[in-house]
Amino acid sequence: HFRISFSYLCPASWYFTVPTVSPFPRQRVAFLGLFFISCLLLLMLIMDFRHWGASLPRDRQYERYLARVGELEATDTEDLTLNYGLVVDCGSSGSRIFVYFWPRHNGNPHDLLDIKQMRDRNSQPVVKKIKPGISAMADTPEHASDYLRPLLSFAAAHVPVKKHKETPLYILCTAGMRLLPERKQLAILADLVRDIPLEFDFLFSQSQAEVISGKQEGVYAWIGINFVLGRFDHEDESDAEAPQELAAGRRRTVGILDMGGASLQIAYEVPTSTSVLPPKQEEEAKILLAEFNLGCDVQHTEHVYRVYVTTFLGFGGNFARQRYEDLVLNETLTKNRLLGQKTGLSPDNPLLDPCLPVGLTDVVERNSQVLHIRGRGDWASCGAMLSPLLARSNTSQASLNGIYQSPIDFNNSEFYGFSEFFYCTEDVLRIGGHYHGPTFAKAAQDYCGMAWSVLTQRFKNGLFSSHADEHRLKYQCFKSAWMYQVLHEGFHFPYDYPHLQTAQLVYDREVQWTLGAILYKTRFLPLRDLRQEGVRQAHGSWFRLSFVYNHYLFFACILVVLLAIILYLLRLRRIHHRQTRTSAPLDLLWIEEVVPMIGVQVGP
Numbered sequence: 001h002f003r004i005s006f007s008y009l010c011p012a013s014w015y016f017t018v019p020t021v022s023p024f025p026r027q028r029v030a031f032l033g034l035f036f037i038s039c040l041l042l043l044m045l046i047m048d049f050r051h052w053g054a055s056l057p058r059d060r061q062y063e064r065y066l067a068r069v070g071e072l073e074a075t076d077t078e079d080l081t082l083n084y085g086l087v088v089d090c091g092s093s094g095s096r097i098f099v100y101f102w103p104r105h106n107g108n109p110h111d112l113l114d115i116k117q118m119r120d121r122n123s124q125p126v127v128k129k130i131k132p133g134i135s136a137m138a139d140t141p142e143h144a145s146d147y148l149r150p151l152l153s154f155a156a157a158h159v160p161v162k163k164h165k166e167t168p169l170y171i172l173c174t175a176g177m178r179l180l181p182e183r184k185q186l187a188i189l190a191d192l193v194r195d196i197p198l199e200f201d202f203l204f205s206q207s208q209a210e211v212i213s214g215k216q217e218g219v220y221a222w223i224g225i226n227f228v229l230g231r232f233d234h235e236d237e238s239d240a241e242a243p244q245e246l247a248a249g250r251r252r253t254v255g256i257l258d259m260g261g262a263s264l265q266i267a268y269e270v271p272t273s274t275s276v277l278p279p280k281q282e283e284e285a286k287i288l289l290a291e292f293n294l295g296c297d298v299q300h301t302e303h304v305y306r307v308y309v310t311t312f313l314g315f316g317g318n319f320a321r322q323r324y325e326d327l328v329l330n331e332t333l334t335k336n337r338l339l340g341q342k343t344g345l346s347p348d349n350p351l352l353d354p355c356l357p358v359g360l361t362d363v364v365e366r367n368s369q370v371l372h373i374r375g376r377g378d379w380a381s382c383g384a385m386l387s388p389l390l391a392r393s394n395t396s397q398a399s400l401n402g403i404y405q406s407p408i409d410f411n412n413s414e415f416y417g418f419s420e421f422f423y424c425t426e427d428v429l430r431i432g433g434h435y436h437g438p439t440f441a442k443a444a445q446d447y448c449g450m451a452w453s454v455l456t457q458r459f460k461n462g463l464f465s466s467h468a469d470e471h472r473l474k475y476q477c478f479k480s481a482w483m484y485q486v487l488h489e490g491f492h493f494p495y496d497y498p499h500l501q502t503a504q505l506v507y508d509r510e511v512q513w514t515l516g517a518i519l520y521k522t523r524f525l526p527l528r529d530l531r532q533e534g535v536r537q538a539h540g541s542w543f544r545l546s547f548v549y550n551h552y553l554f555f556a557c558i559l560v561v562l563l564a565i566i567l568y569l570l571r572l573r574r575i576h577h578r579q580t581r582t583s584a585p586l587d588l589l590w591i592e593e594v595v596p597m598i599g600v601q602v603g604p
């Protein structure tokens with residue numbers, strides 16, 4: 001009988017037989033050790049992948065930081081995959097055009113479009129502002145498109161020409177137009193809709209020129225700031241610096257205060273469970289709550305928000321001054337009649353106004369009535385005189401104008417103040433940013449007490465911000481008192497409330513309600529990209545998936561081959577040892593087994 005040893009069909013150097021005897025103890029230990037090490041290796045490899053994946057949120061933070069830095073670079077107008085959008089903010093005191101751009105949607109239905117402000121080749125934001133407001137066209141609506149031409153030409157010069165046809169243009173008007181009679185509003189809008197397409201080929205139709213409500217303006221401002229602050233990014237809740245979540249998996253949003261020239265808005269997120277209110281207030285509260293979905297797919301609710309928002313027409317900085325002057329004029333004339341006085345009827349006997357800087361003279365005219373005034377710069381008295389303009393009612397939950405205000409948790413909230421809140425704290429007083437009530441009150445009081453001659457001298461010496469013009473210097477005292485009264489007496493913010501930031505730029509980006517407007521109006525665009533992406537993704541994900549599994553497969557093969565080579569080397573070493581110890585008989589045995597088949601006699 002003979003034993004035929006099976007040898008594998010592989011290169012001679014690979015001839016070996018499966019050992020019939022169990023490996024020696026030493027080999028068994030080595031084999032087990034090797035097996036253990038390779039499993040450990042594989043485990044570490046998988047852990048490492050998992051760990052790497054887990055560190056995403058911190059990378060996400062870093063990504064976001066890099067993205068912010070990236071936003072400061074010039075926009076690559078050669079990149080034809082970029083989309084552009086234009087928003088004209090037609091405010092009461094002026095109009096400004098903002099040029100935005102965004103890359104193709106990233107395909108994640110949970111993400112909004114990544115909209116940023118366009119920056120020119122000098123990395124300056126592409127924005128242009130003109131004065132006065134569009135409501136100046138009230139009596140000549142046929143010139144409305146001529147009024148806006150400088151803004152539209154400016155944008156057309158920056159957006160790549162071949163992109164104009166797919167660049168949406170939104171002309172959104174605020175309080176200045178709201179104050180006009182409706183037929184004048186419509187005449188101005190009709191001129192824009194008719195004439196602009198004759199000269200510019202932006203994507204523009206009737207529905208894109210409108211007078212937005214103060215509620216829309218407040219919601220857009222709320223969307224803009226929270227988008228820039230990344231408060232809509234919910235997935236990286238392990239983000240170390242993430243503020244307290246409002247509800248599981250959602251980041252807390254900030255509230256906004258926006259005081260323009262003619263209107264004032266406040267907006268902040270409210271928890272879904274509203275407190276039980278009396279029926280009348282319940283009805284009122286419903287009107288003041290905006291519920292909207294920022295996501296592109298109505299099925300996804302992680303971007304559904306419930307925001308308390310209200311607007312106060314006539315509470316903007318400039319319009320409040322008008323109302324103050326009306327009040328003072330009427331009071332003075334009444335007092336003159338009752339007491340037989342002639343206060344303010346001549347420059348020698350002016351009415352002393354605590355809300356104007358010391359020594360500043362001015363004339364207030366209303367329907368042929370004239371009042372001569374002179375500033376006496378007393379900030380505290382000014383504030384006291386503004387109280388009637390707040391039109392508060394005596395119910396506890398009422399704010400300005402007797403409007404119901406949803407409770408604010410002042411210990412667990414953050415607010416940003418825009419426009420006049422920023423101009424009043426920064427442009428003259430240079431204390432914009434983190435708001436501290438007592439500090440602001442002191443600085444405003446000191447400014448109010450300064451003689452007008454001193455202020456104009458300092459203005460000439462360039463001591464104030466370049467944005468501060470003479471109009472700003474003249475009304476800074478009034479506006480700072482008005483802003484302070486609105487914030488603390490109107491909205492009941494504590495005098496030492498520590499979580500208010502007054503801002504115009506956040507992360508070097510001008511945060512305007514216009515950013516929120518274009519985010520909201522383009523919120524369904526990702527669906528188009530997602531559909532196109534859908535096809536691409538089907539392949540993409542298969543490729544990614546196979547690569548990942550190939551990745552693991554690849555490592556596993558490497559390990560198996562390594563293991564086989566090591567075992568083989570060990571076995572060769574064992575054979576070699578055995579050969580050196582008992583060389584002849586063993587070889588002979590092998591030869592005997594094979595040679596008889598070819599009849600050659602070997603051995604003694």
Ligand SMILES: Nc1nc2c(ncn2[C@@H]2O[C@H](COP(=O)(O)OP(=O)(O)OP(=O)(O)O)[C@@H](O)[C@H]2O)c(=O)[nH]1
Binds near residue numbers: 174
């Ligand atoms: N100091 C300063 N004042 C400014 C600046 N821009 C505008 N203003 C003035 O601040 C006041 C408010 O300006 P905006 O916030 O633009 O108000 P608006 O948008 O025109 O008015 P609304 O339609 O009510 O929103 C107006 O009197 C402007 O003239 C600025 O950069 N610095």
Ligand SMILES: [Ca+2]
Binds near residue numbers: 092
């Ligand atoms: Ca405004």
